[in-house]
Amino acid sequence: MYDVRIKAVRKTSYPDLSLRYERPIAHACEVEEGMVWIAPQGRKPEGLCDSAWDSMRWFVEELAAGRGNFYDGWMQNPYSAMISCNDGFRPVSFLLERVEP
Secondary structure (H helix, E strand, C coil), X not given: CCEEEEXXXXXXCCHHHHHHHCCCCCCCCCCCCCCEEEEHHHCCCCXXXXXXXXXXXXXXHHHHCCCCCCCCCXXXXXXXXXXXXXXXXXXXXXXXXXXXX
């Protein structure tokens, strides 16, 4: 089993959608660009948002098990994936990379 590095590489927001559809939420997303977590042997790292984990879990577990090459060569590095969380108001894009021993 491998560890997997999870890095927040981009965070965006859609304030017009938030104003139109969302109830105000204090501290809705604590993730900032550049934050890094290590998923030890594919397990959810402490401090990572549950919603983000739900979006990436399958990919992290596959990378930790030594698999990759998702969608027949989608990524330049076959042992990585670019996944975004499922928050439609302020999505975060995460780079997942298998950590070599």
